[in-house]
Amino acid sequence: xxxxxxxxxxxxxxxxxxxxxxxxxxxxxxxxxxxxxxxxxxxxxxxxxxxxxxxxxxxxxxxxxxxxxxxxxxxxxxxxxxxxxxxxxxxxxxxxxxxxxxxxxxxxxxxxxxxxxxxxxxxxxxxxxxxxxxxxxxxxxxxxxxxxxxxxxxxxxxxxxxxxxxxxxxxxxxxxxxxxxxxxxxxxxxxxxxxxxxxxxxxxxxxxxxxxxxxxxxxxxxxxxxxxxxxxxxxxxxxxxxxxxxxxxxxxxxxxxxxxxxxxxxxxxxxxxxxxxxxxxxxxxxxxxxxxxxxxxxxxxxxxxxx
Amino acid sequence: xxxxxxxxxxxxxxxxxxxxxxxxxxxxxxxxxxxxxxxxxxxxxxxxxxxxxxxxxxxxxxxxxxxxxxxxxxxxxxxxxxxxxxxxxxxxxxxxxxxxxxxxxxxxxxxxxxxxxxxxxxxxxxxxxxxxxxxxxxxxxxxxxxxxxxxxxxxxxxxxxxxxxxxxxxxxxxxxxxxxxxxxxxxxxxxxxxxxxxxxxxxxxxxxxxxxxxxxxxxxxxxxxxxxxxxxxxxxxxxxxxxxxxxxxxxxxxxxxxxxxxxxxxxxxxxxxxxxxxxxxxxxxxxxxxxxxxxxxxxxxxxxxxxxxxxxxxxxxxxxxxxxxxxxxxxxxxxxxxxxxxxxxxxxxxxxxxxxxxxxxxxxxxxxxxxxxxxxxxxxxxxxxxxxx
Numbered sequence: 001x002x003x004x005x006x007x008x009x010x011x012x013x014x015x016x017x018x019x020x021x022x023x024x025x026x027x028x029x030x031x032x033x034x035x036x037x038x039x040x041x042x043x044x045x046x047x048x049x050x051x052x053x054x055x056x057x058x059x060x061x062x063x064x065x066x067x068x069x070x071x072x073x074x075x076x077x078x079x080x081x082x083x084x085x086x087x088x089x090x091x092x093x094x095x096x097x098x099x100x101x102x103x104x105x106x107x108x109x110x111x112x113x114x115x116x117x118x119x120x121x122x123x124x125x126x127x128x129x130x131x132x133x134x135x136x137x138x139x140x141x142x143x144x145x146x147x148x149x150x151x152x153x154x155x156x157x158x159x160x161x162x163x164x165x166x167x168x169x170x171x172x173x174x175x176x177x178x179x180x181x182x183x184x185x186x187x188x189x190x191x192x193x194x195x196x197x198x199x200x201x202x203x204x205x206x207x208x209x210x211x212x213x214x215x216x217x218x219x220x221x222x223x224x225x226x227x228x229x230x231x232x233x234x235x236x237x238x239x240x241x242x243x244x245x246x247x248x249x250x251x252x253x254x255x256x257x258x259x260x261x262x263x264x265x266x267x268x269x270x271x272x273x274x275x276x277x278x279x280x281x282x283x284x285x286x287x288x289x290x291x292x293x294x295x296x297x298x299x300x301x302x303x304x305x306x307x
Numbered sequence: 308x309x310x311x312x313x314x315x316x317x318x319x320x321x322x323x324x325x326x327x328x329x330x331x332x333x334x335x336x337x338x339x340x341x342x343x344x345x346x347x348x349x350x351x352x353x354x355x356x357x358x359x360x361x362x363x364x365x366x367x368x369x370x371x372x373x374x375x376x377x378x379x380x381x382x383x384x385x386x387x388x389x390x391x392x393x394x395x396x397x398x399x400x401x402x403x404x405x406x407x408x409x410x411x412x413x414x415x416x417x418x419x420x421x422x423x424x425x426x427x428x429x430x431x432x433x434x435x436x437x438x439x440x441x442x443x444x445x446x447x448x449x450x451x452x453x454x455x456x457x458x459x460x461x462x463x464x465x466x467x468x469x470x471x472x473x474x475x476x477x478x479x480x481x482x483x484x485x486x487x488x489x490x491x492x493x494x495x496x497x498x499x500x501x502x503x504x505x506x507x508x509x510x511x512x513x514x515x516x517x518x519x520x521x522x523x524x525x526x527x528x529x530x531x532x533x534x535x536x537x538x539x540x541x542x543x544x545x546x547x548x549x550x551x552x553x554x555x556x557x558x559x560x561x562x563x564x565x566x567x568x569x570x571x572x573x574x575x576x577x578x579x580x581x582x583x584x585x586x587x588x589x590x591x592x593x594x595x596x597x598x599x600x601x602x603x604x605x606x607x608x609x610x611x612x613x614x615x616x617x618x619x620x621x622x623x624x625x626x627x628x629x630x631x632x633x634x635x636x637x638x639x640x641x642x643x644x645x646x647x648x649x650x651x652x653x654x655x656x657x658x659x660x661x662x663x664x665x666x667x668x669x670x671x672x673x674x675x676x677x678x679x680x681x682x683x684x685x686x687x688x689x690x691x692x693x694x695x696x
Contacts, residue, residue, distance in 0.1 A: 064505065086593030101639030102583075110581055114593035165590060232644050279426065280313035 011074040011168050013038050013202045014059050014089075019066035021051075021058040027066055028054045032228040036170075041196050041203040043213040046223035047247050052206045053094060055223065059204065060091035060172045072170075086114035090157055090254035094175045094206075098147040104158045105143045108133055111165030133165035133274040137191060153184030160191060171195065173205040177212070185209070189216045190248050214238055214260040222246050326547025365636045365645060365688040376424055380654035383420040384412050386663050412430030422553040422659045423671065424651040425561040426614040426621055427628075432572050433610035434625030435632065435641035439579045439613065440508045440603045447626045448611040450516040451604060452494035455523035458546055460490020462527050465542040466534040484557065484616035491612035494523060499604060508586070508598050512604075547674025548621035550658050557617040558566060572606050574645055579603065581639055624650050627679035634686045641688040674681035 002163065012035035022028035036042055036059075044052035057063035059070055070077045072089055091113070098107055106197040112126040134143050137157040142150060147158050156176060161172055172279045173192065177185040193216050195201045207213040213220060214234035222237060223299035224246040230237045243249045249266060256263035268274045385396045391408050398404040399412040433448045441450070448454065464486035498519045502512040527546070531539045581594045582603075589596050611625065628650040629641030635649075636642050657674035 057587070060587070060591065062590050082590065082595050083593035086591065089591075091591035093585065093591070096585055096588050099583050099639045101633075101637065106580075106639065107584075110584065110588075113577070113581055116577075162588075163591075218410055228669065 012036055012071075014204070015071040015074075015141075016055075016068065017054075017061065017071070019058060019065050020067040021054055021063055021065045024156075024301075025066065028226065029058075029223070031068070032227055034221065034231075036200065036204055038169075038201060038202055039196070040218045041193065041216060042205075042219045042221060043217040044206045044221050044223060045205070045210065045246075047214055050223040050246075051225050051226065056091075056172050056174050056204065056206050057093075060089065062091065062093070068136050083114050084096070086166065086168065087170050089170045090163040090166040090170065091172040092174060092176060094164050095178060096159055100148050102147050104134060104139050104150070105130065107147055107158055108161045108165045111162040114166060114168075125149065129167060130165050135159040136164055137161040151184075152180050154188055156180060156184070156188055157191065161187065165196065170202040170204070173203065175206050175208065175267065177207065179210070185212060192216065195210060208258055210238060210264045211241075211256065211261070213251045214263070216255070216261055231255065234262050238264065328533040333367045337599075341547020362636070362638065362642075365638060365642045367637050367641065368632070369645045369648055372645060372652055376651045376655065379652060379659065380420050380424060383423070384416045384658050385654055386659060387411070387416055408519055418555045418558050419550050419553045419658070420655065421655045422557045422561060422617050423550050425558065425565050426550075426618045427624060427650035427652065427654030428569070428613040428647040429565055429610040430621065430624040430651075430654075431628040431632075431646040432569055432643050433614070433649070434606040434650070435601050435629040435643045435646035436572060436610075437625070438629050439601060439640045440582055441513055442479045442511075443513065445626075445629055446513060448510075448607050449520065449620075449625070450513050451608060452516050452519040452523065453491045453608050454496040454615060454620045455520035455527070456497075457491040457612060457618060459494075459523045460486035461545050461615075461619070462530045462542045463490075465545065466530045467513070477494050484560070487616040487619075490523075490616060491608065493607040494519060494612050495604070495612075497611065499601075503514075507600055507604075509600075528632040529571055544670065545619045547670040548619040548675070549670040550618050550654075550661075551668060551670070553617065561613050564609055568606050568610050569647065571602075572610075574681070575599070575603060575606070577641060579643075580640065585590070618629060619672065621654060622676040624653055624675050624678040627683045628653055630683055631686060 012094055014034075014036040017035045019032040019034075021032075028049075032055070034055075046052045054063060058065055059077075061070065061082075064078070072080065072085060077085060077089075095128065108130045109126070112122075114128060115126065116122060122294045134140055137160055139154065139157055139161060142154060145157055146180050150158060160173075165175075171192075176188050176192065182187065186284055187218065189212060190204070192203055196203050206218075207217075210279060219232065220230070220234050220237040221228055222242060230242050231245050238253050239254055243251045243253070249263050249264075251266045252264045253264055255261065262301060313551050381396050381400070384400070385391050385393050389411070391412065395404060395408050396412055400417070404412075414543040430448070437448050437451065438444055438446045440446070461480060461483045464482045468482060498512065498516045499507060499521065502508075504511065531542055534542065560655040578594055578599050581589045582596065582599055586596050589599075614621070629646040630646040632649050633641040636645055653675055654671060657678055659672045660678075661669045661671050661674050
């Protein structure tokens with residue numbers, strides 16, 4: 001806010017320097033440096049307990065660093081008034097719970113809190129923004145319904161609507177797709193992507209599904225053993241060697257036939273049901289379907305030959 | 308820049324498809340007119356000029372309860388060893404009457420009735436505060452250790468005071484209320500301090516509060532067991548909660564606390580609603596969670612301490628009244644003022660019963676529990692029927 005407009009494009013939205021963060025004096029992440037660039041979708045990946053949520057919490061000033069600092073737009077985030085930070089940075093924790101009796105509208109209007117004050121308690125603008133956020137998440141029909149009565153996908157969208165109503169440039173989302181079926185996961189991630197593309201929002205999130213993360217992120221940051229082990233585009237980051245190292249996962253990576261984003265296919269172990277050379281797979285060249293790109297076809301062929 | 312986009316869609320919903328993600332369904336081609344259902348009546352969402360602060364059900368129940376409080380104050384003052392006509396009562400209350408009836412009313416009966424109303428008000432508001440911030444209907448002010456602390460203080464004053472004083476003389480002399488207040492505040496500071504771990508989590512606070520309360524209750528029991536039987540009886544009477552030894556000296560501190568703390572509590576209402584969403588969400592939308600929590604706890608402690616100092620731990624009010632208010636109002640948390648008004652109604656009604664329905668005076672704390680608990684159970688049963696229908 002205080003920095004001139006041109007400088008804003010040089011300074012990263014969020015920057016961690018020498019960050020050590022954890023619980024009960026036990027650091028989960030040690031001496032970590034990370035910059036989040038404006039207008040990008042960044043996803044933190046890593047095995048359970050690697051500290052990806054912890055890092056997100058430190059970026060969201062929910063968790064106090066043991067050492068180092070988090071800067072938001074070039075100013076230390078913990079030294080700025082909380083309300084002022086909330087106008088620039090919105091956070092959605094993992095599986096948040098709204099008390100019974102809270103309507104979608106009630107919830108979304110909470111997102112207007114950083115824009116309200118004693119002198120300016122509730123304005124028509126707040127109402128308009130809340131309404132637009134509800135429309136944007138496709139919840140207009142259920143705006144007066146109790147959040148607890150909604151389906152998992154709708155509920156998650158209601159929380160995202162609250163974050164959208166906050167009108168912050170940067171959104172931190174901790175596993176926004178947890179407990180959702182695949183269709184609803186896509187729904188949420190597409191919404192997030194649209195916020196990024198159409199409003200230029202900076203998105204930082206934690207996801208578990210590697211293929212979905214690859215598909216919807218500009219940048220992946222993989223955490224392992226208290227630090228960053230890989231950082232870059234999905235294509236650069238998601239390699240079999242990295243998966244082995246960071247997740248202990250023995251897998252192959254193929255471009256997905258629809259978007260070409262890296263797709264993870266775990267290797268079989270001796271108990272997995274692998275077809276033992278079925279006849280139609282023995283001669284890939286004889287296939288009649290040619291709807292998929294050649295590259296993918298090669299991939300399929302090589303998969304078939306594995307058995 | 309993004310704000311402008313949101314604002315423009317907000318002011319004319321559905322007319323500028325594409326400026327906000329999702330306003331146009333993916334299947335609709337850009338430029339297609341907005342669906343007809345969207346155009347009239349602001350897309351079916353009604354938001355008043357003051358947001359959702361205006362809730363008719365809360366308002367009318369609160370008005371109704373406050374009116375009931377006034378009626379009960381008049382009736383409570385009229386009823387006694389001699390019946391005084393309500394007309395005379397009202398004129399006396401307004402200072403238009405003089406003579407023996409006015410003396411009985413303003414000097415003898417009014418302090419008791421006002422203390423009852425204020426005890427109910429402060430306990431009701433305190434209960435609504437603690438139940439909201441702990442996000443638990445069982446999160447009464449008791450769990451912060453206030454009641455147990457006040458009990459130790461009061462019982463210690465009674466027992467260690469030598470037992471030469473009667474309870475009423477100690478109350479009049481300020482001994483018990485002061486000791487109870489000190490006990491309440493010390494216990495609350497203890498719970499908050501022991502619950503501190505780079506900040507205070509509600510859950511941890513509840514657990515620490517239960518532990519501290521249990522320890523303090525043991526101290527109270529020890530004092531009672533050690534005391535002479537007459538003294539122990541006097542102390543037990545205090546522990547049940549009673550309005551029988553109240554005077555104007557009990558009204559003033561309560562009134563001051565109520566006048567200062569209740570408006571502050573009402574002002575924290577919006578923050579309470581945000582705090583309910585959990586610490587992370589609350590921080591995310593700009594609430595200073597720890598400062599807010601300290602303020603709420605301090606308010607609850609002061610309100611409860613004042614009530615307990617005046618009348619002893621009147622049972623069940625702080626627990627049951629916010630839950631009743633919650634169900635009457637149909638909100639997501641107990642409305643503060645409604646809880647306070649209902650608290651006053653409950654204590655006044657209970658006191659009226661205790662004085663008139665039995666051949667001897669039953670302590671008000673017993674009646675509040677006997678009325679309050681079944682009413683809550685009835686509400687819960689009715690609610691379950693509604694849910695299953």
